[in-house]
Amino acid sequence: MSLLRLSQIQASSYNDEFGLETETTSDAGGGYDVGFADNGDWAHFKNVNFGTGVSSVNLRTASAGSGGTLEFHLDSVTGALVGRARFPSPEDGRLGQQFPRLFPGRAASMICI
Numbered sequence: 001m002s003l004l005r006l007s008q009i010q011a012s013s014y015n016d017e018f019g020l021e022t023e024t025t026s027d028a029g030g031g032y033d034v035g036f037a038d039n040g041d042w043a044h045f046k047n048v049n050f051g052t053g054v055s056s057v058n059l060r061t062a063s064a065g066s067g068g069t070l071e072f073h074l075d076s077v078t079g080a081l082v083g084r085a086r087f088p089s090p091e092d093g094r095l096g097q098q099f100p101r102l103f104p105g106r107a108a109s110m111i112c113i
Helices: none
Strands: 016-018 021-024 032-035 042-049 056-062 068-074 081-087 094-100 107-112
Touching (some): 056 081
Antiparallel strands (some): 021 032, 042 107, 056 094
């Protein structure tokens, strides 16, 4: 079964991960965020169907350090690189960002590194 993703995917809803931890968020509405990421850590989201109606991806990132880069790979950590988002470390540690659609119009596993 694949999930059509024309709406929000929570970072903490990954199917597998390496090196990441979740923590309770202080945001309104509650929930969890994913943190404590180092270079090479990743989150795996299985059977994500981006469909043909997706024109961009919005990210909300936070960094307690100097910022970083989030990469999106298809099917494996060494799979095709289909998106990259760089984010600085804003004073409040949060940033909303949008980048163009680079994803296939099919179901795939998405690896966020």
